[in-house]
Amino acid sequence: MSLATEQASPAASRPAKPKSKRGLEQRPGLNRWLPYALLAPAVLLELFIHIIPMLVGIWMSFVKLTKFFIANWSSAPGVGLGNYKVALDFNNAVGQGLLKSFGVTVVFSLVTVAFSWVLGMAAAVALQPEFRGRGIVRTLFLVPYALPAYAGILTWNFMLQRDTGAVNHVLDQLHLTDGKTFWLIGGNALISLITVAGWKLWTFAFLTLMAGMQSIPRDLYEAASVDGAGNIRQWRNITLPSLRPVNLVLVLVLFLWTFSDFNTPYVLFGTAQPPAGDLITFHIYNASFLTWNFGTGAAMSVLLLIFLMIVTGAYLLVTGRRSRRA
Amino acid sequence: MRETRGFKIYRGVTLTVLGLFVLVPLYVMVTSSLKPLKDVQGAFSWWPSNLTLAPFVDMWKTVPLARYFVNSTVVSVAATVFSVAIAILAAFAVSRFRFRGRTVFTTTVLSTQMFPGVLFLLPLFLIFVNINNQFGLQLVGTRLGLIITYLTFSLPFSIWMLAGYFDSIPRELDEAALVDGCGPMGALWRVVLPAARPGVIAVAIYSFMTAWGEVLFASVMTTEANRTLSVGLRQYSTQTNIYWNQIMAAALVVSIPVVIGFLLAQRHFVAGVTAGAVK
Numbered sequence: 001m002s003l004a005t006e007q008a009s010p011a012a013s014r015p016a017k018p019k020s021k022r023g024l025e026q027r028p029g030l031n032r033w034l035p036y037a038l039l040a041p042a043v044l045l046e047l048f049i050h051i052i053p054m055l056v057g058i059w060m061s062f063v064k065l066t067k068f069f070i071a072n073w074s075s076a077p078g079v080g081l082g083n084y085k086v087a088l089d090f091n092n093a094v095g096q097g098l099l100k101s102f103g104v105t106v107v108f109s110l111v112t113v114a115f116s117w118v119l120g121m122a123a124a125v126a127l128q129p130e131f132r133g134r135g136i137v138r139t140l141f142l143v144p145y146a147l148p149a150y151a152g153i154l155t156w157n158f159m160l161q162r163d164t165g166a167v168n169h170v171l172d173q174l175h176l177t178d179g180k181t182f183w184l185i186g187g188n189a190l191i192s193l194i195t196v197a198g199w200k201l202w203t204f205a206f207l208t209l210m211a212g213m214q215s216i217p218r219d220l221y222e223a224a225s226v227d228g229a230g231n232i233r234q235w236r237n238i239t240l241p242s243l244r245p246v247n248l249v250l251v252l253v254l255f256l257w258t259f260s261d262f263n264t265p266y267v268l269f270g271t272a273q274p275p276a277g278d279l280i281t282f283h284i285y286n287a288s289f290l291t292w293n294f295g296t297g298a299a300m301s302v303l304l305l306i307f308l309m310i311v312t313g314a315y316l317l318v319t320g321r322r323s324r325r326a
Numbered sequence: 327m328r329e330t331r332g333f334k335i336y337r338g339v340t341l342t343v344l345g346l347f348v349l350v351p352l353y354v355m356v357t358s359s360l361k362p363l364k365d366v367q368g369a370f371s372w373w374p375s376n377l378t379l380a381p382f383v384d385m386w387k388t389v390p391l392a393r394y395f396v397n398s399t400v401v402s403v404a405a406t407v408f409s410v411a412i413a414i415l416a417a418f419a420v421s422r423f424r425f426r427g428r429t430v431f432t433t434t435v436l437s438t439q440m441f442p443g444v445l446f447l448l449p450l451f452l453i454f455v456n457i458n459n460q461f462g463l464q465l466v467g468t469r470l471g472l473i474i475t476y477l478t479f480s481l482p483f484s485i486w487m488l489a490g491y492f493d494s495i496p497r498e499l500d501e502a503a504l505v506d507g508c509g510p511m512g513a514l515w516r517v518v519l520p521a522a523r524p525g526v527i528a529v530a531i532y533s534f535m536t537a538w539g540e541v542l543f544a545s546v547m548t549t550e551a552n553r554t555l556s557v558g559l560r561q562y563s564t565q566t567n568i569y570w571n572q573i574m575a576a577a578l579v580v581s582i583p584v585v586i587g588f589l590l591a592q593r594h595f596v597a598g599v600t601a602g603a604v605k
Contacts (some may be wrong), residue, residue: 038419053446146588148539151577169370260442
């Protein structure tokens with residue numbers, strides 16, 4: 001199976017929506033309610049699992065929802081902004097923990113996104129010209145993405161064990177360290193998180209960039225070659241600008257995914273998260289389910305959502321403005 | 327791009343480094359699953375000196391892996407079937423009808439995909455607990471609760487991707503079916519669906535992968551009775567021992583079906599994922 005044919009695939013080239021009403025819509029009466037009937041199951045389920053819980057979550061963040069009120073939540077007393085005050089009071093333990101976790105997550109996200117993008121770009125460029133074995137390499141590179149997340153992370157967990165792991169073994173043999181490094185507790189936990197998350201994520205960046213490169217017309221490169229532009233200049237003047245719309249979406253998606261990554265810290269550390277690897281989703285999860293204090297957990301979740309919405313909005317605003325100027 | 331000498335060196339180095347990065351964990355997974363327990367408890371060795379298939383036998387006894395397997399299979403298959411069926415109906419409406427609320431629907435559904443899971447994990451858990459108290463319908467600790475939850479996870483992307491596929495199928499075909507006496511549903515079933523088969527397959531594989539690999543909700547919504555593989559594999563770490571060889575064997579066995587499915591459908595899948603980014 002080759003990826004080269006994917007432009008021929010229908011989803012890649014979505015035609016413009018027809019403006020005239022014809023076909024199925026010519027039948028009055030039936031088409032009035034039919035589309036709504038077709039959407040009903042999807043709407044009801046999205047409401048039940050996503051929209052209503054989100055609204056409930058916002059309500060929860062304003063009440064004192066400890067374990068005494070879980071079975072009888074309507075009697076939980078309101079606390080106004082109390083949960084938010086606790087979460088944002090950086091002089092007490094809860095607020096400090098959240099702030100630290102937020103800082104760790106910012107570093108983790110930025111580094112993981114950069115790491116994944118650079119590797120994905122490097123591989124996509126290397127595989128741009130046709131050569132023997134290209135299909136095999138491409139398929140191999142997709143395996144980390146196809147693997148269930150926990151299977152990959154468990155393997156890394158084993159590799160990062162101090163005494164029995166492959167990582168310390170290799171470092172010891174190369175005489176880079178004494179082979180006794182702790183990777184899953186202490187300060188190195190963040191490096192481990194970035195490596196493990198990046199191992200899966202770079203292949204998604206690769207997949208997206210590779211597909212984007214296929215829609216760059218080849219004569220652009222030929223014309224540049226005639227003009228004497230080398231490969232590096234062609235990459236900078238043709239590949240990068242052509243991939244701009246792809247990159248805009250890719251970087252945002254990678255950021256949103258890494259910022260709310262739960263699988264990697266949970267499978268790598270279990271419930272005993274080292275402070276250096278205390279990503280925010282994992283932090284909120286532990287704050288809620290270990291202490292059964294759902295109100296504070298809900299307030300932290302709402303704060304996370306607000307933060308992600310602000311970042312997304314600012315990102316779209318800044319990149320949109322720059323596009324218009326260009 | 328010209329294949330200069332410099333480019334060839336660049337390609338060689340890049341593909342070697344990245345190839346090793348991808349392959350080493352896969353190699354460790356496979357070889358460790360073939361080692362006896364004492365060999366994964368000592369210093370790491372690249373080559374398994376005492377090859378054994380015992381981990382693949384023992385892994386079923388150390389933890390109730392077969393039950394986790396059945397749970398994961400039932401949950402993932404059911405979530406996939408319902409998710410794909412519901413997505414087909416919704417995508418057909420979005421693609422073939424102009425109606426009030428169409429844009430609101432598509433943007434709302436797509437944006438739910440972006441919410442961090444932890445945001446609705448707590449409320450959903452509470453809602454499930456209270457539904458049980460009020461109506462006696464148990465959703466926490468049952469497969470049903472997981473099925474309902476998981477099918478909504480893949481729904482937004484599936485609707486969006488299928489609507490794209492349906493859009494690319496000429497409307498003349500629908501009309502021909504209508505002339506032949508089919509209703510709208512007949513046109514969907516007889517004309518649109520057969521033409522969109524690659525899209526349906528890709529969406530099904532995506533839904534299955536989503537459900538099969540989900541960890542966050544599984545860690546809260548499952549008890550011993552409905553535990554799925556994603557959290558069940560943690561049971562190999564006991565107080566006294568961590569059975570790394572069996573963990574690797576189990577990880578390998580649970581990965582093989584999804585990896586093969588994904589690689590077989592990668593062409594359709596990749597096209598669907600990237601269509602949105604390219605647009």
